[in-house]
Amino acid sequence: MISVRDLSYAFKIGKKEKENVIPVLHHVDLHVAEGEIVAIIGRSGSGKSTLLNLISGYIKSQTGDIVINGKQVSKLSESKWAEFRLEHLGFIFQSFQLIPSMTAYENVELPLVLKGVSEKDRKDQTLRMLKRVGLDQYQSHYPGELSGGQQQRVSIARALILNPPLILADEPTGSLDSENERELLNFIKELNEKDGITFLIITHDHEVASIAHRKVEIRDGYLREGSMLYEVQR
Amino acid sequence: MxxxxxxxxxxxxxxxxxxxxxxxxxxxxxxxxxxxxxxxxxxxxxxxxxxxxxSYRLMNEIEIQKENGPLVEKDVKNLEKIKNVKAVSRKKYVPASEMSLGEYTVYAEVNSANIPSERKAGLQLEKGRMPKSKNEVIIGHHFAQELRKEMPENFTEGMSEEEAQKKMKELAYDRDLLNQTLTYHMKVDQPESKTDAEIKTVQVKVVGIKEKPKKEWMIDSSVLITDDLRDEIMPLLSEMDPELKNNDDSYSSVKVYTSSAEDVKAVSEKIKDKGYLTYSVVSELKxxxxxxxxxxxxxxxxxxxxxxxxxxxxxxxxxxxxxxxxxxxxxxxxxxxxxxxxxxxxxxxxxxxxxxxxxxxxxxxxxxxxxxxxxxxxxxxxxxxxxxxxxxxxxxxxxxxxxxxxxxxxxxxxxxxxxxxxxxxxxxxxxxxxxxx
Structure with missing residues (x-):
């Protein structure tokens, strides 16, 4: 599903030609199989978010290759990356990243709108998805009118609406209380088991990492493989 | 999206x-x-x-002048041969303007014209028809209002302009002039002409009245007579003023009308090539x-x-x-x-x-x-x-x-x-x- 080979990344800070180069990732190799839940753990500043941002295409890789779903994505243009993201990836963010001026319904519907799905189909799919995350009663609520847990469920509904095979989650429970956290983790497990969705989760929370089949630790930009907990079921 | x-x-x-x-x-x-x-x-x-x-001119109208001397019949024939020329309107001025109907008199601008050419050039009548015989004439739309009873001396003295106009209107002929017979006085307009000679008259019948000019402030009280009538009255006028004999064949106005406004430029060029001076609204508009x-x-x-x-x-x-x-x-x-x-x-x-x-x-x-x-x-x-x-x-x-x-x-x-x-x-x-x- 994901294959990262010899990926290095360094931030350049300061003016051109006088910039400071701060290496973040060093020759990272990572392979995530289809149907896996992989947790990338590490301390703050270890480079785990940078790795996820590179895999998401939010920052452009400098060296190394990233292949997702058999597609070499590290050399894609911004437009092609955007199209690829819309088609193949779902995102769950720590701070939900919902558009405040849009209702829960509109936020969930957004990927369908961007993809150009007809209004009728959009309505069916969006309402079904809201029902699935238990928010069909809140469809016309704005994010500001929802609790943290509800906002995260809207965010998950948005991530799932186009049925992506892979979901990238950045500290998904970071803004949730323990009850909502438990609910979310159960939901992720359910999605993985029932729908076969692959998850790559960035976290420093051991509770979250506990649902992963495999844990990968990043320390000072170097990747260290943890114990294999899962065997890919064919 | x-x-x-x-x-x-x-x-x-x-x-x-x-x-x-x-x-x-x-x-x-x-x-x-x-x-x-x-x-x-x-x-x-x-x-x-x-x-x-x-408002003064038509788009397809070209005015013609000759550098040396007046335009004559030969020139008209020459112009008529040019391709895309629809009509050549030619008018000869008649230096006698007095016409009367009973006690009503008018001093009108009188021209003779080739009626078929005028018709082709687009002369429009409000009522009546084109002249068919020598003594038939066409009058301008405002001819009747200029045909007035003799004005008594100091008639409008002390009146405002508006009142004077109203009074003058009362003196004007107020009936239909179509098919009326006018008396045309063979009197040369110039003051030095012989005034003591016996003034002969010709009876002319109004057979057509021209359309109202497009501009409301324009007054058309002119008279259009046939070339035949002019040929008859010019010798009478020449008796009073021998000078008139010299210009008898010359046209006072020659205008060429093209088939369409688009032809004006090309026709103008051809006319110029033949040695004439031209003026058209198209050149002015350009x-x-x-x-x-x-x-x-x-x-x-x-x-x-x-x-x-x-x-x-x-x-x-x-x-x-x-x-x-x-x-x-x-x-x-x-x-x-x-x-x-x-x-x-x-x-x-x-x-x-x-x-x-x-x-x-x-x-x-x-x-x-x-x-x-x-x-x-x-x-x-x-x-x-x-x-x-x-x-x-x-x-x-x-x-x-x-x-x-x-x-x-x-x-x-x-x-x-x-x-x-x-x-x-x-x-x-x-x-x-x-x-x-």
Missing amino acids: KFKDKHRFVKSNMKRNKTRVWMTILASTMGCAFLIMLASVGFAIHKTAIDDVM ELNIYFTLFKAGLIFIGGIAVLIASIGIFNTMTMAVTERSQDIGIMKAIGATPKTIKRIFLLESGYIGLWGVGLGTLLAYLISYGVNFALPIIVEQFMNEKPPEDFILSYIPWSLTAIAVTICMSVTLLSGWRPAAKATTVDVLKALRRDV
Whole structure:
């Protein structure tokens, strides 16, 4: 599903030609199989978010290759990356990243709108998805009118609406209380088991990492493989 | 992303900043209205000038003169041979103007003409028919009102102009002149002519009355007689003034009429090649059009400055919109919105602002134009005690001006929205997600 080979990344800070180069990732190799839940753990500043941002295409890789779903994505243009993201990836963010001026319904519907799905189909799919995350009663609520847990469920509904095979989650429970956290983790497990969705989760929370089949630790930009907990079921 | 969804998206964004958007639309409206109004003054002056020229002459009419001497029958035959010449109207002046009907008398401009040529040239009658025999004549539309009883001495003394005109009207012939017989007095107009000679008369029948001139202030009291009648009366007149014998064959006016206005240029060239002097309304209009096109272009340029100022407002509004929505843009990009989609959304927004501005501006300009044209003559009459000319307009907005203004305004609007829209595509996803923008 994901294959990262010899990926290095360094931030350049300061003016051109006088910039400071701060290496973040060093020759990272990572392979995530289809149907896996992989947790990338590490301390703050270890480079785990940078790795996820590179895999998401939010920052452009400098060296190394990233292949997702058999597609070499590290050399894609911004437009092609955007199209690829819309088609193949779902995102769950720590701070939900919902558009405040849009209702829960509109936020969930957004990927369908961007993809150009007809209004009728959009309505069916969006309402079904809201029902699935238990928010069909809140469809016309704005994010500001929802609790943290509800906002995260809207965010998950948005991530799932186009049925992506892979979901990238950045500290998904970071803004949730323990009850909502438990609910979310159960939901992720359910999605993985029932729908076969692959998850790559960035976290420093051991509770979250506990649902992963495999844990990968990043320390000072170097990747260290943890114990294999899962065997890919064919 | 479908256009309908972009429209919905833009609509909801515009609703969120109603006041700012409406202020920007107002600025565009003012700019557009100013551009149209300013240029409409140029268009109005151009129209008035053209209407003025056209009211005297026809588009397919070419006046002919000869450098050395008057035009004669040979010249007319020569002109008639030219390709695309529809008719050659030739008139000979008859230097006797007095006509009477009972106690009513008029001094009219009398010309003889070749009636078939006049008919081909487009002479239109209000009633009656063309002359068929020698003593039949056609009179101008206002002939009857000039045919008056003799005015007593000091008749209008002490009267205001209005009263005098009213009194004069009472003296005018007030019945239909068609089929009436007039007495044509063979008296040469020049004062030095022999006044003691016996004045002979000829009876002429009115068989046709010419159409009313297009301009209301034009008075046509002329008389058109046949060439045969002229040939009969000229010897009588020459007895009084022997000088007239010398010019008997010459035409006082020769005009060539082409099949269409497009032929005027080519026919004029051919006539010039034959050694004649020509003058046509087309050549006058060409000069006039060049001058006024430059004048109008200048006004549109000045008006364009107002549109440019309004466009700064649009630029500002759109830049603020992009800045305010950077986080939303970032989220959309993070999900999978392409830069092209983002750019189109913002271009659509500035386009809508421009469209509203252009629509309202054009409407406002039409209203002001109508109001100015309606009110200005009243104001001039009230405060300056002068009546402006009947067809006077200060502002004229043809479709071409509307099209020019809409094109300029929309282009400027889209250009001013282009940079903010391009800026929107460069919003950094990570910064936006971190709320760092």
